[in-house]
Amino acid sequence: MKSVLLGCGTVGKGVLEIMDAHPEYGRIAKVLVRNLKKHGDDPRMTDDPEAVFGTENLELVIECMGGLEPAHTYVKRALEAGCHVVTSNKKMLAAYYEELQDLAEKNGCLIRYEACVGGGIPWIHELIRLQRIDEVTAFRGIINGTTNYILSGMTDNNTSFEEALSGAQEAGYAEADPTDDIDGYDARFKVALSAAAGFGVLPAAEEIPCYGIRHISAGDIVWAKEKGRTIKLIGSGKLYDDHVELSVLPVMLKNSSLLAGVASNLNGLSAVSTTLGTSFYIGQGAGRYPTAHAVVQDIIGIGEGERVTEHCYSMPVDNSALIGCWYVRTVHPEVFHDAAEIIDGETVVTREMPFHALQELLAQCNDPDLFLALIEA
Amino acid sequence: MKSVLLGCGTVGKGVLEIMDAHPEYGRIAKVLVRNLKKHGDDPRMTDDPEAVFGTENLELVIECMGGLEPAHTYVKRALEAGCHVVTSNKKMLAAYYEELQDLAEKNGCLIRYEACVGGGIPWIHELIRLQRIDEVTAFRGIINGTTNYILSGMTDNNTSFEEALSGAQEAGYAEADPTDDIDGYDARFKVALSAAAGFGVLPAAEEIPCYGIRHISAGDIVWAKEKGRTIKLIGSGKLYDDHVELSVLPVMLKNSSLLAGVASNLNGLSAVSTTLGTSFYIGQGAGRYPTAHAVVQDIIGIGEGERVTEHCYSMPVDNSALIGCWYVRTVHPEVFHDAAEIIDGETVVTREMPFHALQELLAQCNDPDLFLALIEA
Numbered sequence: 001m002k003s004v005l006l007g008c009g010t011v012g013k014g015v016l017e018i019m020d021a022h023p024e025y026g027r028i029a030k031v032l033v034r035n036l037k038k039h040g041d042d043p044r045m046t047d048d049p050e051a052v053f054g055t056e057n058l059e060l061v062i063e064c065m066g067g068l069e070p071a072h073t074y075v076k077r078a079l080e081a082g083c084h085v086v087t088s089n090k091k092m093l094a095a096y097y098e099e100l101q102d103l104a105e106k107n108g109c110l111i112r113y114e115a116c117v118g119g120g121i122p123w124i125h126e127l128i129r130l131q132r133i134d135e136v137t138a139f140r141g142i143i144n145g146t147t148n149y150i151l152s153g154m155t156d157n158n159t160s161f162e163e164a165l166s167g168a169q170e171a172g173y174a175e176a177d178p179t180d181d182i183d184g185y186d187a188r189f190k191v192a193l194s195a196a197a198g199f200g201v202l203p204a205a206e207e208i209p210c211y212g213i214r215h216i217s218a219g220d221i222v223w224a225k226e227k228g229r230t231i232k233l234i235g236s237g238k239l240y241d242d243h244v245e246l247s248v249l250p251v252m253l254k255n256s257s258l259l260a261g262v263a264s265n266l267n268g269l270s271a272v273s274t275t276l277g278t279s280f281y282i283g284q285g286a287g288r289y290p291t292a293h294a295v296v297q298d299i300i301g302i303g304e305g306e307r308v309t310e311h312c313y314s315m316p317v318d319n320s321a322l323i324g325c326w327y328v329r330t331v332h333p334e335v336f337h338d339a340a341e342i343i344d345g346e347t348v349v350t351r352e353m354p355f356h357a358l359q360e361l362l363a364q365c366n367d368p369d370l371f372l373a374l375i376e377a
Numbered sequence: 378m379k380s381v382l383l384g385c386g387t388v389g390k391g392v393l394e395i396m397d398a399h400p401e402y403g404r405i406a407k408v409l410v411r412n413l414k415k416h417g418d419d420p421r422m423t424d425d426p427e428a429v430f431g432t433e434n435l436e437l438v439i440e441c442m443g444g445l446e447p448a449h450t451y452v453k454r455a456l457e458a459g460c461h462v463v464t465s466n467k468k469m470l471a472a473y474y475e476e477l478q479d480l481a482e483k484n485g486c487l488i489r490y491e492a493c494v495g496g497g498i499p500w501i502h503e504l505i506r507l508q509r510i511d512e513v514t515a516f517r518g519i520i521n522g523t524t525n526y527i528l529s530g531m532t533d534n535n536t537s538f539e540e541a542l543s544g545a546q547e548a549g550y551a552e553a554d555p556t557d558d559i560d561g562y563d564a565r566f567k568v569a570l571s572a573a574a575g576f577g578v579l580p581a582a583e584e585i586p587c588y589g590i591r592h593i594s595a596g597d598i599v600w601a602k603e604k605g606r607t608i609k610l611i612g613s614g615k616l617y618d619d620h621v622e623l624s625v626l627p628v629m630l631k632n633s634s635l636l637a638g639v640a641s642n643l644n645g646l647s648a649v650s651t652t653l654g655t656s657f658y659i660g661q662g663a664g665r666y667p668t669a670h671a672v673v674q675d676i677i678g679i680g681e682g683e684r685v686t687e688h689c690y691s692m693p694v695d696n697s698a699l700i701g702c703w704y705v706r707t708v709h710p711e712v713f714h715d716a717a718e719i720i721d722g723e724t725v726v727t728r729e730m731p732f733h734a735l736q737e738l739l740a741q742c743n744d745p746d747l748f749l750a751l752i753e754a
Binding site (some may be wrong): 121259262278 | 667
């Protein structure tokens with residue numbers, strides 16, 4: 001299969017290396033890069049998109065640019081030209097999923113995105129494979145390696161959030177602007193794509209409630225430890241008859257929970273399905289070669305004609321069955337007076353209550369530095 | 378695809394149910410059972426193998442009988458007739474792997490065995506899929522649900538081995554004759570099949586050193602707990618240039634190890650491969666529907682023409698690089714005098730030493746009730 005590669009950064013370079021080592025899966029004919037000087041003398045490198053899209057008999061466009069534009073425009077162009085697309089760009093795909101899948105269907109081509117969720121985990125593949133037999137009814141997991149690295153660092157080394165974030169940035173696990181990771185947006189894109197692959201339901205990412213870890217303190221970690229718990233940022237989804245429950249939330253897991261043991265920058269994801277029950281997958285969430293591996297698996301899958309049925313329906317996101325006790329740290333604990341089991345200084349543990357009732361109290365609180373976590377039952 | 382099913386016990390009945398619910402994957406035309414009276418009035422049931430093998434246009438034989446014979450003879454007959462085979466019978470397959478794969482190749486058909494290892498884990502599938510890109514260089518895990526259930530019971534409830542075994546038998550997780558499970562033979566079959574699928578190396582099961590948990594005591598569990606460790610029966614494999622390292626051994630895992638958190642009857646398996654790094658899979662190790670799911674995935678895979686390349690080479694099993702400190706409980710601790718770091722009553726912790734040197738001491742010991750475990754470094 002003749003292909004071109006858009007973007008030759010961390011992931012793209014890995015894809016190029018793996019594909020060059022496996023000519024049996026086809027040849028990358030051109031590589032679109034931003035800065036030609038950075039990429040040696042490989043004659044396939046170009047900074048001219050017209051040269052890339054003008055490749056004769058082009059069948060596949062591999063998009064590893066990241067960001068919304070021009071990635072979105074290029075992917076559209078590829079699909080309109082009847083080319084299959086493999087992308088590692090979860091942000092772009094979550095934003096334009098419906099448009100791009102429609103376009104792919106109309107043009108008889110596929111858009112595959114294994115690398116978008118849990119890079120080193122065959123997650124999207126397994127969600128789709130399960131559905132050959134089962135209905136996938138739920139998923140849950142640590143879906144963002146950066147926050148896992150930060151939280152593991154805070155837990156193991158008793159450091160502050162700021163120190164742990166700096167450490168993650170130095171180690172290359174967090175970007176200079178860490179907003180997408182620490183505010184949970186990256187996890188939200190991945191929850192949306194997991195719902196698409198697992199439930200066949202297409203949520204708008206903005207409809208998924210999303211709380212991050214930007215305001216977590218060393219004290220929150222200590223509180224959790226004393227209770228035999230570990231804090232992780234958890235993305236989860238449940239399929240109901242006429243709606244889906246989807247969220248991204250910090251959760252105080254019991255230490256005996258499998259997810260609590262998924263440390264460092266790893267991702268860990270579980271799926272529940274009709275006959276297989278709960279199956280659980282752990283691996284590298286990112287990194288050049290694991291993510292590139294996922295991209296190349298998609299390329300091979302397209303080449304081998306792997307069946308992928310992806311009929312996505314619209315269904316409302318409704319978290320009314322999301323009920324639990326909540327840990328809240330706020331300068332306005334008094335707001336929780338009637339809803340609290342415990343109020344100790346700035347720390348509140350609520351009685352069991354629905355998420356939407358909690359949200360009303362959070363709005364009353366109006367505390368920009370508030371940290372909240374679901375306490376796993 | 379027209380198929381017949383051999384055996385309609387726990388797994389077979391699950392396969393029949395799932396296939397009947399999914400006619401798009403073909404129809405099971407006949408079911409061979411031992412006792413017709415047990416199986417209601419389904420006209421497909423028969424106790425006559427000739428009626429089964431006489432099915433017109435038969436393409437696939439699904440073997441869920443268990444045991445060596447007549448399963449082996451029937452599978453051979455199927456392959457000789459040019460039928461694909463899907464089997465859940467690890468004992469039979471590990472014993473006759475080479476013969477049956479050769480026969481399959483000669484007759485242009487496939488023999489698939491996803492259900493044989495980690496029923497509810499897409500383990501064989503992932504080992505094979507990884508090799509589209511990577512070399513699999515190692516695997517390791519909890520590969521036997523019965524012993525995991527027993528060890529978890531002993532650890533959680535401070536019970537003796539005998540009590541925990543009875544509990545496992547009552548709960549349906551151990552058979553009346555538990556030998557294959559508790560002496561590690563079942564794990565050994567699965568290590569052999571994992572080596573075949575992951576390394577393309579075919580070991581004779583008897584060459585794989587295998588120690589079980591028959592002689593574990595409540596005191597061994599207490600010792601491990603005090604050291605912050607959890608005992609699991611671990612199967613593992615490593616690929617070298619000219620040999621493979623394979624073993625089934627009780628291991629004292631650190632509690633922080635992911636495998637230590639894989640409790641109850643679950644299985645947990647990790648693979649190491651070139652670009653994906655370490656990926657980890659946890660799920661039900663057995664049970665009607667998870668195992669039947671695995672069988673049906675193989676059936677679908679054959680129907681869809683999934684590529685499976687299985688070139689198995691013979692390579693010696695050589696554990697000379699398997700080095701560690703060993704926990705040994707024996708009535709003859711004096712044998713370990715020169716090799717021990719600690720001797721405390723009947724409990725010995727050896728200095729770091731190769732497995733083959735340990736084996737010489739074990740032979741000198743000649744203690745039929747000895748328990749040994751590798752202490753994870």
